[in-house]
Amino acid sequence: MYEIWLIINTFYELALMNLGLIVGVFVVWAGLMVATQIKKTQPWCTSMKPALLVAVLVWVVSFMLVPSMTKSSFANVTYILDYLVVAGVAAAIAGLVAVFVAPLYLLVRR
């Protein structure tokens, strides 16, 4: 239980430290979402497959690049916990990209 609380607090403080960036990203994403509503794009389900494909691609690339994005290198990823952490961070990046790709795809394909 303590560990869960620790993780929640750590990411909460991390978010506070990067609040400007997070708000900026959210505003852009919200703008895209509004645009898909105004421009009467195709149904949402049509964007799921391309978003998922891009997410998988981004996950693979991110998995290789995450260590070097944090002043380390893949050579320092040495055991199961390291691999899990890198996979998790890469999944977060892929997820973020996917939520942008989905509305962008709808706007481009309308």
Add this chain to the structure above:
Amino acid sequence: MTDFKDEKIVLSRRSFLAAGAAVTAAAGTGLSLSAPAQAAIKSNAHIVVVGSGLAGLGIVNRLRKQLDGAKITLVDAKKVHHYQPGFTLIATGIWPKEKVSDTNQELIPAGVEWIQEMAKEFKPDSNQVITDSGKVLKYDFLVVATGLHLDYNQIEGMDEKRIGSKGLTSVYHSPEMAEASWKSMDEFRKKGGKALMTLPGTPIKCAGAPLKMTFMLANRMEQSGTLADSEITFHSAGTTVFSVPVINQEVLDRWQKIGIPVNFQSKLVGIDIDAQRATFELADGSRVEEDYDFIHVPPPMRAPDSVKNSPLAWQEGPMAGGGWLEVDPGTLQHKRYANVFGAGDINGTGKGKTAATVKKSVPIIVDNLLSVMQGLEPKQIFDGYTSCPLLVREGAALLVEFDYKNNLTPSLPLVQPLQDSYFAWLLKYRLFKPSYMAVAKGRL
């Protein structure tokens, strides 16, 4: 123990409702995380907390949430709060110094009286703290969280102001001097030469920092291609380089592989900065001089004079010389003054002058203090948990966690303390400061 019970203090845990949900939006921006459900205790006691480091801030933030009606006073002249675990990252060229400074004003909760002076004297027999302007603060309960004193004066010829020049470095002093140390390290690693890394014989905060500096110096020189033609020697004033035997051996094995010999019972006692010459005192009392191109000087450390010269300090035993606070290592309550608790680096306990110790001990101290305020015995016992993300090179670290008894106590089952790890690096590089801030705000 001193009988401190004061009839004026009105306390009743039963008379108050448990408050708060685990996570709630709070006033103002609505962007706030509250601590898990906790009981608010009514009290009109006056609690004085001396020191606004991580421990002092964590204590006042927790007390503010858990007490209703108590007067809480924080005593410290410092206006800027430094994230000291980041100093090693600055001094090894990983972080800029701007990343470690915040203002105390932002971290002190509303409703806490902040006296911006230093404590000059403790008078526990009359429950008083005297500030440097002569102000007398009378308390019902006291938490001593002063931190410690960097005693560079114990090294003859040492001048902290010259850190960063003539190959003189020290990671502990301040963000500015950590940055100056990195500039020296950066210059030295490009040309190579002879480096002396030292460790004092006193208890020190972040005992891993001198080891991290050594590992990182070797790594930086390896990156520059100067390691093979250079010489790095480690001088320990004691018989080990780290207090936990298994970690001590691991570090020694690693240094042997990269060619860093260790001289034990070799205490830095003097330095000629201009001549770049250090003097070491050996076990038999003899002295030897060594020339250097680069030297790292972690200073001897002791309690600040205000504690060292007060009745609160250990009166005998191994902690008496440094004037450390005489607390029970389990409850962290003072052994002779029951209305006094110690938090953080000032405590004269076996080990653990780290932010990790503060993180784990502050909730225990607050809980025990609240028990004592209700006339109960302290019931929470601190096991001495501490942690050291030991940088071994740029991009990898060991995540070492242990307790008073030198047991390795990894927080997660998958953590392998002796394994070079990207995860441990990522914690140090990105995630420890956020968790530190949560501790300072009283949530962890």
